[in-house]
Amino acid sequence: MNDNKNNSIGCTVESCKYHCTGSDYCTKNAIKVGACNCNVNSVDATCCQSFEAKAH
Ligand code: SF4
Numbered sequence: 001m002n003d004n005k006n007n008s009i010g011c012t013v014e015s016c017k018y019h020c021t022g023s024d025y026c027t028k029n030a031i032k033v034g035a036c037n038c039n040v041n042s043v044d045a046t047c048c049q050s051f052e053a054k055a056h
Helices: none
Strands: 006-010 033-035 046-048
Antiparallel strands (some): 033 046
């Protein structure tokens, strides 16, 4: 259970171990956002560098 959400960081990545259980927020105090590729010109080109996959 990971329900200590950070209201300042909305996130829909449910496969991340820092995703809030039951709502679309991150539970970390801070995250790092970076580029997904070399041509950063759209929303899809940025992504969370603090992502860690949930353990299965
Ligand atoms: S670390 Fe990044 S991907 Fe993971 S829940 Fe937080 S904002 Fe989402």
